[in-house]
Amino acid sequence: MDRFDLSFLHLRFLDIVDIIFVAFIIYYIYNLIRGTIAVNIVLGLIIIYLVYLVTVQLHMRLLSNILGGFVSVGFLALIIVFQQEIRRFLLLIGKNAALHRNKIWKTLLSGKKELEKEASVTSVKPLIDACKSMQNSRTGALIVFAKYFDDQYYQNTGESIDAVISKRLIETIFKKNSPLHDGAVVISEGKIKAASCILPVSDNIKLPPQFGLRHRAGIGITEMSDAVAVIVSEETGQIAYAKQGRVRMDVSYRDLEKLLTRDI
Incomplete structure (x- = not known):
């Protein structure tokens, strides 16, 4: 039984909540880009990153330096490449928040x-x-x-x-x-x-x-x-x-x- 001791994880209740929120966000983003060309772009970025890891391990300096330059600006590249999807994601969140706010006010004030x-x-x-x-x-x-x-x-x-x-x-x-x-x-x-x-x-x-x-x-x-x-x-x-x-x-x-x- 000692082999399966999971006490090293030190999971708190907030950690579990954190994991659930991250899973929800990933699922939400997946539903947003599912069936769109953005899925192919994500796969392409993952392949580039995996190739970069392989070139580093094989000490392929030229190729790893080229891919490393791309990976180092990965966050900025994601914003540029997924500009439309990020805009849609933020618009969807803001719109749903506004709609629910209007729903609450209408229910409270009119009762109709x-x-x-x-x-x-x-x-x-x-x-x-x-x-x-x-x-x-x-x-x-x-x-x-x-x-x-x-x-x-x-x-x-x-x-x-x-x-x-x-x-x-x-x-x-x-x-x-x-x-x-x-x-x-x-x-x-x-x-x-x-x-x-x-x-x-x-x-x-x-x-x-x-x-x-x-x-x-x-x-x-x-x-x-x-x-x-x-x-x-x-x-x-x-x-x-x-x-x-x-x-x-x-x-x-x-x-x-x-x-x-x-x-x-």
């Missing part, structure tokens, strides 16, 4: 959580009717359901509307001749909050090549927030449903109603 839920559910029917019409007319559309509307995040890239949801209004916005059709409609708290919003595009390399900017934008916003997106394809008329960076294609009206009723 159930009423907001009922308002969201009643907004599903006109959306389904609008999707039916746009599918038949091959009208492309991108509709985002944000649980907690961030004024600065969405309105800075689009036009503020703050209107009651209706089938005709949604159809009018996405008509090809409409100045607001090129972008996303954002719905929150049972109202159309903004239109013609520019959304972050997903860089997931595993997405099908036939996905255009509309689908990639719908998936991208769900990667960075707890919003869900409904996409109507202009080419095929198929309805897609995006949530947490994953997309479900060719969704029926019945399934779409169930998904929206559950998630919004």
Whole structure:
């Protein structure tokens, strides 16, 4: 039994908490870059570092000096190479913190959580009717359901509307001749909050090549927030449903109603 004595570890409770937090951060970062080109970059950096260790052990001075210069500025290189991913990571943390803060204040001050839920559910029917019409007319559309509307995040890239949801209004916005059709409609708290919003595009390399900017934008916003997106394809008329960076294609009206009723 003496062989398995682990007393040398001297683990404290805070050490265990520390390990859990580090594991959570690593898992969080992995989910953020999973399926993107950043994974290949990480593998490339790991290979370079392993080659550097081998060259040092084999006393290959020239190659080890070259790779050593790269490794010595590794932290700075990581910041430069992963600038976009770091920005997304910080943006996601800040946005989620702001959303939860707004959620707490709304719950404490208004006490209308159930009423907001009922308002969201009643907004599903006109959306389904609008999707039916746009599918038949091959009208492309991108509709985002944000649980907690961030004024600065969405309105800075689009036009503020703050209107009651209706089938005709949604159809009018996405008509090809409409100045607001090129972008996303954002719905929150049972109202159309903004239109013609520019959304972050997903860089997931595993997405099908036939996905255009509309689908990639719908998936991208769900990667960075707890919003869900409904996409109507202009080419095929198929309805897609995006949530947490994953997309479900060719969704029926019945399934779409169930998904929206559950998630919004």
